[in-house]
Amino acid sequence: MPNLTGLRTVRISGENRHLPVEWRPFRPVVRPLTRCIRFQEKVLAIPLLQKLMVGAYIVRQHVIGNKRYPLALMLEPLFRCNLACAGCGKIDYPDAILNQRLSIEECLGSVDECGAPVVSIAGGEPLLHRDMPAIVQGIIARRKFVYLCTNALLMEKKLDDYKPSPFFVWSVHLDGDQQMHDHSVCQEGVYDRAVAAIAAAKARGFRVNINCTLFNDARPERVARFFDSVMDMGVDGITVSPGYAYERAPDQQHFLNRDKTKTLFRGILARAGEVRKWSFSQSSLFLDFLAGNQTYHCTPWGNPARTVFGWQRPCYLLGEGYAKTFKELMESTDWDKYGTGNYEKCADCMVHSGFEATAVTDTVLHPLKAFKVSLVGMRTEGKFAPDIPLDKQRPAEYVFSKHVEIALADIKRSGSGDKVERAETVAAQ
Numbered sequence: 001m002p003n004l005t006g007l008r009t010v011r012i013s014g015e016n017r018h019l020p021v022e023w024r025p026f027r028p029v030v031r032p033l034t035r036c037i038r039f040q041e042k043v044l045a046i047p048l049l050q051k052l053m054v055g056a057y058i059v060r061q062h063v064i065g066n067k068r069y070p071l072a073l074m075l076e077p078l079f080r081c082n083l084a085c086a087g088c089g090k091i092d093y094p095d096a097i098l099n100q101r102l103s104i105e106e107c108l109g110s111v112d113e114c115g116a117p118v119v120s121i122a123g124g125e126p127l128l129h130r131d132m133p134a135i136v137q138g139i140i141a142r143r144k145f146v147y148l149c150t151n152a153l154l155m156e157k158k159l160d161d162y163k164p165s166p167f168f169v170w171s172v173h174l175d176g177d178q179q180m181h182d183h184s185v186c187q188e189g190v191y192d193r194a195v196a197a198i199a200a201a202k203a204r205g206f207r208v209n210i211n212c213t214l215f216n217d218a219r220p221e222r223v224a225r226f227f228d229s230v231m232d233m234g235v236d237g238i239t240v241s242p243g244y245a246y247e248r249a250p251d252q253q254h255f256l257n258r259d260k261t262k263t264l265f266r267g268i269l270a271r272a273g274e275v276r277k278w279s280f281s282q283s284s285l286f287l288d289f290l291a292g293n294q295t296y297h298c299t300p301w302g303n304p305a306r307t308v309f310g311w312q313r314p315c316y317l318l319g320e321g322y323a324k325t326f327k328e329l330m331e332s333t334d335w336d337k338y339g340t341g342n343y344e345k346c347a348d349c350m351v352h353s354g355f356e357a358t359a360v361t362d363t364v365l366h367p368l369k370a371f372k373v374s375l376v377g378m379r380t381e382g383k384f385a386p387d388i389p390l391d392k393q394r395p396a397e398y399v400f401s402k403h404v405e406i407a408l409a410d411i412k413r414s415g416s417g418d419k420v421e422r423a424e425t426v427a428a429q
């Protein structure tokens with residue numbers, strides 16, 4: 001476009017804007033602001049409505065002096081899945097447990113009890129749950145933001161059961177390009193089906209994110225190319241996290257330790273370029289933490305998990321015990337027993353479900369620090385921020401079998417092992 005007299009044309013957020021030529025001396029100010037606007041618009045894929053509602057919720061919690069509050073409920077209405085990924089800690093439960101479902105009433109009751117403004121429905125594969133559309137609808141009616149996680153095998157078939165809404169996001173599991181993802185989920189053709197489902201959902205006006213878990217075989221250049229391809233698909237946001245070494249995951253060889261995580265994320269973020277191309281659905285300070293620039297303790301109550309066993313202690317990743325109610329979980333968990341530096345199983349954890357809430361709280365308490373990271377991006381060179389010492393951590397306790405025995409005894413006592421229609425799962429596949 002030709003310059004207008006007395007104005008010069010600059011591109012801001014993909015649009016031509018005409019600024020007075022005499023603004024040139026303010027370039028040192030205008031340039032960083034332009035970068036910040038681009039970062040806010042492109043890199044953080046959280047819509048304004050969600051930012052405002054979640055921000056208001058956090059401020060309210062601080063005003064009423066609530067020290068521990070949930071940000072996102074991790075709702076797992078079933079453990080059953082139609083894949084068997086090597087990095088998953090949920091798939092080797094006995095059938096009687098895999099056949100359990102949380103009912104609509106239990107799911108919505110948990111949403112009300114917890115009160116978090118965001119609900120992430122995970123599993124297992126949530127689309128195997130017959131009542132999932134009613135559960136999603138009930139959560140949206142409560143004006144909570146729903147992220148429906150799926151491996152996408154059933155997504156295209158079930159799209160008609162859902163309606164686009166500012167409160168609803170499909171969160172499709174994609175751990176990399178075709179070869180990376182199919183390897184990660186141990187089945188060929190899954191990537192192609194997920195990509196087709198994403199395209200179908202976008203064509204119908206849904207918001208679609210991908211959730212990507214990275215392991216120690218991830219290479220920064222390749223992940224960067226994958227993120228480029230995901231943005232080309234029209235995806236709205238990327239949720240990325242290092243994998244957590246679930247003690248029951250069949251493949252224990254490929255989890256990242258802390259230093260490898262930081263190095264990997266520095267390598268990836270360094271490839272984002274000056275005008276970052278990727279829309280992350282995570283806070284800039286969480287990404288900065290992954291890049292090794294923040295020393296954070298986790299906030300396990302930030303993403304409390306409700307599963308078919310009850311309210312999981314202490315967090316979404318670790319099942320060390322279960323409470324009957326959210327109140328009991330919050331009040332009776334000895335939180336100081338967990339977290340990096342306190343417990344061996346937490347030593348390498350840098351997962352978003354443990355640390356995003358820490359980063360979001362830090363953003364609210366230190367907006368200037370968060371603004372600076374938004375403005376200049378994450379540092380990808382130089383020394384890492386100091387890490388939490390591990391010399392006082394208590395040794396791991398292996399309690400999985402005990403919980404399985406207790407759950408099986410409960411199921412036997414109540415006869416609920418028979419109440420789930422197995423046909424529902426089989427038919428859905």
Ligand code: SF4
Nearest residue numbers: 298315339346349354
């Ligand atoms: S570090 Fe925190 S979030 Fe991670 S496993 Fe331990 S308690 Fe859970």
